[in-house]
Amino acid sequence: MTTKLVICDIDATLVNEKKELTPRTKKDLIQLHEKGIYFGIASGRPADELKRNKEYWDLPFDFDFVVGMNGAELWDGVHQKFYSYFMMKKEWLKETMEIMKVVKCNPMIYWNGKIRCVHIDDMMIHSATTSHKELEVVKLEDFYAHENAKIMFRMKEEDMPKAEAWVKEHPNPYYHGFKTQSTLLEFCDKRINKGYGLQKICELNDLDIKDVMAFGDTSNDNDMLKVAGCGVCMINGTDDTKACANAITKQDNDHDGLAIYLEESGILC
Template sequence: MLSRNEVIMDSNEVTLVVSDLDGTLLDSQKNVGQRTKEAIEDLKNKGILFGIASGRPVESIIKLSKKWGIDDSISFIIGMNGGAMYDNRLHQKEEFANMDGELLLSVIKFIRQGVDKHFGKVHFEVMDGNTRYVEWSSPYTLENADLYGEAEVIKDLDSYMPGRRFDKLIIRSDPQDQPALIEYSKGYQSPMFNAFATANDLFEYVDPQINKGYGLQKICDHYGLDLAHVVAFGDEANDVEMLSLAGNGVAMKNATLPARMASNIILDHTNDEEGEARYIQDEILANAKGELDTPYVKMG
């Protein structure tokens, strides 16, 4: 492994491991490799909590974790980029923020004005749990929704959104158009939202207090654990706060520059090479103490 700084903690002090999904835990085909499955199961057997932090809804991750065969190894889920958390053992969910529909609609109206002038066609996905409210669907968007365990529902957003609250807004574009979309979006700023790319074709608007670091802090408070004993894995800009906050922030070899800069460890292997599993096995499990007696505290 390549490290920019000294490793902050000794491996036998790790009490919690949290991982991003796309580009980190999952390979390019959106699957979990066998070595990764074994590594996170071994974490559970050592009493080390393992969880997922994603921009996806909690409900989608619960469904997909069963498909990937890792549901029994997951202790918690941080969903919606930190806007929700779920205790997989108590089956309890807590949400921290959502957004005014009229505010998100004002963003949609602004972005519409840039279509065909600054960038090509975009797909607005207004998220409420694992339901995507959209203006139109295509075979690709429907297949993508199914892949992520989400339902895509066509609505007249102009009439449906006012008076309602939603988790976030996703704008899906052609990867070649995303730089122009991001540049254009700077023309409409508000203290009521944060906007950032989560993939080369996804640009999201979320509550300004919400990020994966916020969600990680909530999880540590929930279990009564110290952030200094957390290892976090990520690869994208929306992982930065989580990687910075954890005792050890670990960036994949395929990570973007912001994720690398926020981490104190940069792996020699990509997600397709199961870099996370290699680190867990070689650096965490190889030096871990026996099982931990971790208390589980109810949310609320």
């Protein structure tokens, strides 16, 4: 295939478990840029936050594309334009609060540059630290006072199977819930996913989606890997994501799995 765009999930894919971009991966990303191949990142976090990773990783170039909020936000760096798609309605947000009473969890949303939550615990502090955002404790009704791209629920890892099963057993025609981390379940409009964000990138920039190489590791990456010309799952990824991929890396994210795949694919030559 001819690769014109490489787009990557971040956690457990592009960075290691310490949230670091390794020197080898950084070198390969710079080489991609120098060869004129577009580079983008895709995550469940807000696009404005994701753009700042350029500074955190000390990259000498701006991201060409940033897919945020699992596809509800898109920053097109080529045309310097921002887009948002399909917000969760207020009544849907309220409904998810009832749905998630099946397990003990802490709801959270991004709002005005902060993370809103019901109470502060170790998991919420971790979320705030990794996203470089301030925590704001609010009442339950504040979660559905405005439309939002998504709502998230932090819970203990051992409670996730029960939460996932409950959501699967109670489907909704308008929105869906899915695991994005071992302790995090999210809800968003059914039309939204990272694959949708990738398709919008291609439409806006006259790119053939067959010329895209996408990397991911878990369920919220599945649609992106399915629509890309080459979908690559990390060897440390989940089984459902491996099943969606065209290829699986030889090494995990702690051992430069993504970089090794790029080098062996030949697109850096």
